[in-house]
Amino acid sequence: MKVLWRGEECLAEEACVRRRGLIRLGMAGALAGLSSPLWTAVGQTAEGYPSRPIRAVVPFTAGGGTDVVGRELAQLLAAELGQAVVIDNRPGGGTVLGSDLVSKAAPDGYTLLLTTSALAINASLVKSLPYDTEKGFSAVGLICHGPNVLVVRPDSPYRSVADIIRAAKAEPGKLTYGSSGNGSAVHLAAELFKLMAGVDITHVPYRGAGPAYTDLLGGRLDMVFGTAGGVAAFVKGDRMRALAVTSPQPTPAYEGVPTVAETLPGYEAEVWYGLFAPGGTPAPVLARLNEALRKVTAAPAYRSRLAGEGLTVAVNTPEEMTRFVRAEEARWRRVVTDGRITSD
Numbered sequence: 001m002k003v004l005w006r007g008e009e010c011l012a013e014e015a016c017v018r019r020r021g022l023i024r025l026g027m028a029g030a031l032a033g034l035s036s037p038l039w040t041a042v043g044q045t046a047e048g049y050p051s052r053p054i055r056a057v058v059p060f061t062a063g064g065g066t067d068v069v070g071r072e073l074a075q076l077l078a079a080e081l082g083q084a085v086v087i088d089n090r091p092g093g094g095t096v097l098g099s100d101l102v103s104k105a106a107p108d109g110y111t112l113l114l115t116t117s118a119l120a121i122n123a124s125l126v127k128s129l130p131y132d133t134e135k136g137f138s139a140v141g142l143i144c145h146g147p148n149v150l151v152v153r154p155d156s157p158y159r160s161v162a163d164i165i166r167a168a169k170a171e172p173g174k175l176t177y178g179s180s181g182n183g184s185a186v187h188l189a190a191e192l193f194k195l196m197a198g199v200d201i202t203h204v205p206y207r208g209a210g211p212a213y214t215d216l217l218g219g220r221l222d223m224v225f226g227t228a229g230g231v232a233a234f235v236k237g238d239r240m241r242a243l244a245v246t247s248p249q250p251t252p253a254y255e256g257v258p259t260v261a262e263t264l265p266g267y268e269a270e271v272w273y274g275l276f277a278p279g280g281t282p283a284p285v286l287a288r289l290n291e292a293l294r295k296v297t298a299a300p301a302y303r304s305r306l307a308g309e310g311l312t313v314a315v316n317t318p319e320e321m322t323r324f325v326r327a328e329e330a331r332w333r334r335v336v337t338d339g340r341i342t343s344d
Contacts, residue, residue: 046284059098061208065227076296094183103136120328139321146311147247168199178212189269228310253310
């Protein structure tokens, strides 16, 4: 017997029954998918976000400048979003390890990356990145920016940038400087210094700023280019001597400390801190995070805390941050190329 179903000829009634059942199951699955987390991402909606704790990956060891900026920010964001924001330190590979983890996370707003200028620098510094810098991340926004600081031990014979340059030219390669890792903002700040001064200073990379500071204090390094926030407590406690800041102008947080540019005209190497989500994160989720970021960084106490460490709050939009990062990639690519700098 032949029957007609929705304009198609079925060979038997039982075949039609089976087909109707399959269609109903398919429709039920599709409807169930509408309320799933995957549909939430595809449907570009932030309704109900966040409904569970958020992990903020910091690709540096605890105790560095990013950690200083991030932990207090995480507490403020948690209060604003109504969910815990947990800092997860994942150092390694000059921030590549932690960044890669975030780039491969679900684009649902529950895994974030709190990083620095290193994200833009690594785009040209690291030959084989495990992620695509442009496609792997969705910008939430800039948090703040500030100078790096050239520091030595209090008993160091070097008391100025000019002293460092003279010593480095007298014995090329003998002086050492530590950084929080290959590709970090402080690494490139030092390499730009070497390039402009025409000197050879040996780079000693660490898995984060903390170990570099420890070795400087222990006499195993001659100097460190540290973040303003990371070395502030050491300088204030007279455990490190600040020789210069890398910003174009002096900063109130380091009163009396000259700029590198006063000795090397045109030198500038500020570090910035930004918040990112995995690539493909829905725009409404990014907007919700950006809104929360703006609110918490507007708090006078937080601004004062960062200002005390030489940092200036400067939140922008996700779109502005995307353009800013692209411009930073181009700027540091020139330094990497001209200085023949590698991540090895």
